[in-house]
Amino acid sequence: MFGREIIKGLIAEAKLDREVTVCGWVRSMRGNKVIKFIALNDGSCVSGIQIVADTEKFDEATLKRIQTGACLKVTGQLVASQGGNQSCEIQASAIEVLGDSDPNEYPLQKKGHSMEFLREKAHLRPRTNLFGCILRIRHNMAIAIHEYFHQHGFYYFHTPLITASDCEGAGQMFQVTTKNLYDLKKDENGSIIYDDDFFGKMTSLTVSGQLEGELGATALGQIYTFGPTFRAENSNTPRHLAEFWMIEPEVCFYDMEDLMALEEDFIKHCVRWALDNCREDLEFLNKLIDPTLIERLEGVLKESFEHLPYTKGIEILQEAMKNGKKFEFPCNWGDDLASEHERYLVEEYFKKPVIMTNYPKKIKSFYMKIDDKKPIFNGQEMEETVQGTDVLFPQIGEIIGGSVREESYEKLMNEIETRGIPMKDMWWYLDTRRFGSCPHAGFGLGFERLILFVTGMQNIRDVIPFPRTPKNAEF
Numbered sequence: 001m002f003g004r005e006i007i008k009g010l011i012a013e014a015k016l017d018r019e020v021t022v023c024g025w026v027r028s029m030r031g032n033k034v035i036k037f038i039a040l041n042d043g044s045c046v047s048g049i050q051i052v053a054d055t056e057k058f059d060e061a062t063l064k065r066i067q068t069g070a071c072l073k074v075t076g077q078l079v080a081s082q083g084g085n086q087s088c089e090i091q092a093s094a095i096e097v098l099g100d101s102d103p104n105e106y107p108l109q110k111k112g113h114s115m116e117f118l119r120e121k122a123h124l125r126p127r128t129n130l131f132g133c134i135l136r137i138r139h140n141m142a143i144a145i146h147e148y149f150h151q152h153g154f155y156y157f158h159t160p161l162i163t164a165s166d167c168e169g170a171g172q173m174f175q176v177t178t179k180n181l182y183d184l185k186k187d188e189n190g191s192i193i194y195d196d197d198f199f200g201k202m203t204s205l206t207v208s209g210q211l212e213g214e215l216g217a218t219a220l221g222q223i224y225t226f227g228p229t230f231r232a233e234n235s236n237t238p239r240h241l242a243e244f245w246m247i248e249p250e251v252c253f254y255d256m257e258d259l260m261a262l263e264e265d266f267i268k269h270c271v272r273w274a275l276d277n278c279r280e281d282l283e284f285l286n287k288l289i290d291p292t293l294i295e296r297l298e299g300v301l302k303e304s305f306e307h308l309p310y311t312k313g314i315e316i317l318q319e320a321m322k323n324g325k326k327f328e329f330p331c332n333w334g335d336d337l338a339s340e341h342e343r344y345l346v347e348e349y350f351k352k353p354v355i356m357t358n359y360p361k362k363i364k365s366f367y368m369k370i371d372d373k374k375p376i377f378n379g380q381e382m383e384e385t386v387q388g389t390d391v392l393f394p395q396i397g398e399i400i401g402g403s404v405r406e407e408s409y410e411k412l413m414n415e416i417e418t419r420g421i422p423m424k425d426m427w428w429y430l431d432t433r434r435f436g437s438c439p440h441a442g443f444g445l446g447f448e449r450l451i452l453f454v455t456g457m458q459n460i461r462d463v464i465p466f467p468r469t470p471k472n473a474e475f
């Protein structure tokens with residue numbers, strides 16, 4: 001038996017003057033010929049623990065092997081700390097080097113490394129204080145999410161990762177095949193024949209679990225999914241990953257007001273959870289990354305989110321332009337908003353999270369419920385709108401995309417046909433509208449975008465252990 005104790009627990013309990021054993025990695029070292037101070041970290045908390053070693057108690061060979069990055073097992077007395085910031089430290093009586101580390105080769109040094117450098121060392125960056133914080137918060141957010149839905153009577157519903165349908169219809173899917181790509185069977189028109197492929201048809205990695213999620217909801221009443229999704233969109237931005245995790249609740253007997261209330265309550269629960277359960281890590285990030293982080297998180301809890309119809313949003317943006325505000329992209333009625341527009345509304349105009357609703361039908365997905373009335377803009381009737389609800393956050397832009405679902409078989413069928421979505425892939429989805437169709441709604445929260453917000457980090461590549469982006473699948 002190793003009999004090691006976890007450092008976080010040791011510090012929290014602070015039962016002093018007893019023998020303890022800890023294991024971990026050397027973060028740094030200082031001292032002189034007589035005494036060495038070793039910062040040991042086992043990943044359980046940002047502080048780690050200080051090991052004090054009187055050099056006369058240890059042989060020369062062992063002392064030499066205590067280097068940055070090495071893995072140690074240390075036994076000793078847990079005592080009140082002599083100085084410094086910590087409550088306790090360990091007076092070592094035995095040190096065993098479990099794994100050596102060559103300090104000349106170990107890439108992580110005490111000096112601050114750039115985020116770009118650390119991305120290239122993604123196999124080791126979890127060992128830095130910064131990434132330790134981020135990854136512990138990431139874990140806590142996953143727990144907060146399951147906790148929320150479990151407490152509110154939602155069932156965790158597992159949807160497939162391999163699929164033959166494109167939920168978002170944006171054509172950004174990664175294909176899945178066992179076919180020999182050097183020798184593809186094609187028909188007379190040059191189209192690939194899939195009957196000899198593993199699934200006997202063209203399949204891809206899912207962009208969203210929503211369509212199957214709706215099947216779950218229309219049986220269990222309310223479900224949520226929480227899994228990886230994949231998008232081959234070639235957007236090299238600080239907000240996009242090719243592989244990201246999404247949480248997708250789907251709820252029956254919900255209208256747009258219900259949906260927006262759930263979106264707001266759910267995000268606030270997650271933020272509150274971080275403030276209540278990740279204090280030490282947040283304080284570290286507040287010091288190192290962003291001095292307004294904790295204030296911003298607390299601010300979100302105090303505000304009620306602004307509900308803003310798209311048409312009103314365009315009016316505000318155009319008014320701002322009249323008053324001299326410059327945007328890179330146009331924002332006429334019918335345009336998809338760029339992140340600069342979203343951020344203007346959230347950060348400058350309302351100064352709080354915004355839920356934008358009732359978007360033009362043509363810029364949203366086929367499944368969204370069509371509004372009864374067309375909006376009036378500059379005195380004119382515009383095109384049809386849908387009951388989509390995007391939650392826009394400071395610093396992040398879109399963090400949630402959701403909608404009420406079109407429950408009418410005829411209207412949905414009409415959308416599928418006019419958008420040219422292959423019907424044969426959709427029959428099972430349409431059955432929900434044929435047998436006991438019901439009003440229902442749901443949304444998707446981008447997990448990494450939530451982690452970006454909660455940690456104050458700037459780049460989505462730095463809130464997932466091993467990011468997948470265009471031209472990058474290392475590790």
Ligand code: 4AD
Binds near residue numbers: 167209240
């Ligand atoms: O707005 P999206 O595309 O909505 C859907 O997929 C719906 N099926 C969700 C639903 O109603 N069940 O994506 C939802 C969220 C976005 O708001 C964003 O937070 C995140 O997923 N997201 C991404 N996150 C990281 N990288 C990407 N490439 C992302 N694309 C979307």
Ligand code: MG
Binds near residue numbers: 400
């Ligand atoms: Mg969206």
